[in-house]
Amino acid sequence: MPDLQTRTAELRQLDDQYNIHPFCDGKELHERGATIIAKGSGSYVWDSDGNRILDGMAGLWCVNIGYGRDELADVASSQMRELPFYNMFFQSTTPAQISLAKRLAEITPEGLNHFFFANSGSEANDSIVRLVVHFWKTEGQPEKRLFIGRNLGYHGSTLAAVSLGGMKAMQALGHEVLPDFHHIPEPHHYVRGGDLSPEEFAKKAAAELETKIVELGAKNVAAFIAEPIQGAGGVIDPPPGYWPEIQRICRKHDVLLVVDEVICGFGRLGEWFGSQYYDVTPDIMPMAKGLSSGYLPISAVAFNERISEALRMGGTLTHGFTYSGHPVSCAVAEANIDIIERENLVPRTREEIAPYFRKVLQQIADAHPLVGELRGQGLLAAMQLMKDRDSKTFFEPSEPVAIDCRETALQKGLIFRAVGSAMVLCPPLVITRQEIDELADITAASLDATA
């Protein structure tokens, strides 16, 4: 990329001049200049200066099959030549969309066989809010319109998705949480468990949902939404027993269970979906990211029979997007699923790569005085950095220790994400043992440099 290298400074200047970056402090970015990523292959990306960087975040939790898959480029190209787009007032469809829906029905948990397509995780979750309220109206229960999410939950950036989520900083920007949205605490044993065993804490954390449902009145509560593992909130995996209890409580009160698979779907935890990993059956399952491994924007919401019947037969569904079921995105998503299947990435993650990843990270976590907790499952992990792990003293928000560590790692050739004072890792499913060793070496060296 010699041409790009000589142009890095110019590109940075143009970026600064024209782009508004999401989730960034513009002043800070103006000072440092955006990182310009120009190329990717397998588990690596290259910046415009030609530096090769191991992508410990699979892009933004999404490039499950890794970069540089010509097969997907070919599929996109031939679909674009055949039919780049069509939508006859929502009364038409395309072979690519039909084929993807059928394929998804084969891999989603039993009973989830109908799909509504959108373009992002946020749109999927925003759609769920509208469609669930519509569903309850068709059931003759229009008062069921309240949603319960969790503190530190992340479900996207649109107004309804932000309201479903529990990110205080996001809710401080623009509108506050919409009136019909409520939250319960996150099931983080290390932070909130006190003297309770993980199993005891699981019961207590799940009971907080029942308390909230009773407080709001079950007749008013439409749905509970949660990620199998809270991703952007810092990779908070619930203790054993939490999920079955959550499912029991939702069923008991006829509250729909929405399991947000945007990060955990498509093999991340060593099962196709996080709900399978935790052995729960959602009523509604939004998915995005790994659906196309980020090669094109697409999301889908799977609905169970009861809800999809109401959505299909309950009058005109006044909801949708121009690009719902975009044929090029659908064709690419199906080819992505083909690759995950053909290369056995789900069992490989479960049986081989995730156990190795966790073993290596656990060794670092045990040995390094900065690390208080290693959490996560499958190929999704976070190391909690602590001021003093023996007395369990957390860093203050004003102490950007994980960001310092992230910057060091980037210089050494590894991308991870800093969430509060945690280091988050979510590599492509195709990562090799050798690449995990490299990831571990850089992680340990960056921790040493930060300590």
Ligand code: PLP
């Ligand atoms: N849901 C979860 C669990 C996510 O992690 C995200 C994004 O990170 C979203 C929804 C929103 O997806 P998008 O950024 O595609 O709108």
